[in-house]
Amino acid sequence: MARRPLIAGNWKMHGGRADLDKLRMIREATRRRICETTDVLVCPPATLLAHAFEALEPKVAVGGQDCHFAASGPYTGSISAPMLADSGARYVILGHSERRSGCGEDDALVARKVAAAWSAGLVAIVCVGETEAEHAAGRTLAVLREELTGSLPSGATGDNTVIAYEPIWAIGAGRTPTPDEIEKIHHAMREHLSHRIGEPAARAVRLLYGGSVKPENAGEILAIRNVDGALVGGASLNAEDFIAICRSVPEPAAAPPRGGLE
Ligand code: PGA
Numbered sequence: 001m002a003r004r005p006l007i008a009g010n011w012k013m014h015g016g017r018a019d020l021d022k023l024r025m026i027r028e029a030t031r032r033r034i035c036e037t038t039d040v041l042v043c044p045p046a047t048l049l050a051h052a053f054e055a056l057e058p059k060v061a062v063g064g065q066d067c068h069f070a071a072s073g074p075y076t077g078s079i080s081a082p083m084l085a086d087s088g089a090r091y092v093i094l095g096h097s098e099r100r101s102g103c104g105e106d107d108a109l110v111a112r113k114v115a116a117a118w119s120a121g122l123v124a125i126v127c128v129g130e131t132e133a134e135h136a137a138g139r140t141l142a143v144l145r146e147e148l149t150g151s152l153p154s155g156a157t158g159d160n161t162v163i164a165y166e167p168i169w170a171i172g173a174g175r176t177p178t179p180d181e182i183e184k185i186h187h188a189m190r191e192h193l194s195h196r197i198g199e200p201a202a203r204a205v206r207l208l209y210g211g212s213v214k215p216e217n218a219g220e221i222l223a224i225r226n227v228d229g230a231l232v233g234g235a236s237l238n239a240e241d242f243i244a245i246c247r248s249v250p251e252p253a254a255a256p257p258r259g260g261l262e
Pocket residue numbers: 010166170171172173210211212213231232233234235
């Protein structure tokens with residue numbers, strides 16, 4: 001079953017209204033040919049969501065970068081999943097390593113947020129990834145299995161969940177794993193999902209790679225088997241770079257041959 005590629009931009013804590021022109025550029029450049037075959041998404045800071053919705057939708061989607069696990073309540077400074085949906089967001093990034101390490105989020109909290117996102121009708125982009133030390137110790141797959149098990153409540157499907165593999169040591173670092181490593185890791189993640197949610201659902205879940213994706217390496221990364229798109233940080237702040245990454249998605253006919261659990 002062919003999965004629709006997804007190119008997602010994560011603006012992190014960058015950008016203001018002066019940057020909305022970038023979104024209009026992205027919309028104009030992708031709305032015809034690219035958006036016919038590929039889902040394009042930008043996750044700006046929450047202050048820009050409503051503006052971004054107007055600048056991008058309906059062809060290019062808008063998403064949040066986090067949400068609270070509760071639908072509403074006395075949580076000063078937090079934003080709930082229904083609020084994101086109300087602003088026009090269709091996706092939300094959850095469990096990004098910058099929130100896991102910077103805001104003390106553990107797998108159990110991420111799982112509660114994922115459930116909240118699903119209840120609000122949002123697609124959860126669940127991030128997992130190992131540290132440099134875990135990578136060096138050969139613990140990558142063990143870490144990913146643990147994070148996937150802990151961060152995903154039961155009920156994940158291809159419609160409500162996207163997984164983003166983001167090696168922490170690659171984020172913003174200008175380095176990436178080798179294509180071989182990415183292929184093995186994504187294959188292992190799909191196998192893990194298959195045990196967890198059954199093969200048909202696992203086959204439908206999109207697996208993104210994130211961590212120093214740039215126009216220069218996007219073509220090679222996006223052609224890897226079981227890589228269904230990219231989560232792009234730094235390069236998504238530059239409209240031309242982000243558009244170039246969207247253009248690097250292989251044509252459906254040129255996709256690698258299918259076979260096995262991919
Ligand atoms: P990067 O960030 O593309 O700047 O490495 C990726 C991410 O953190 O999602």
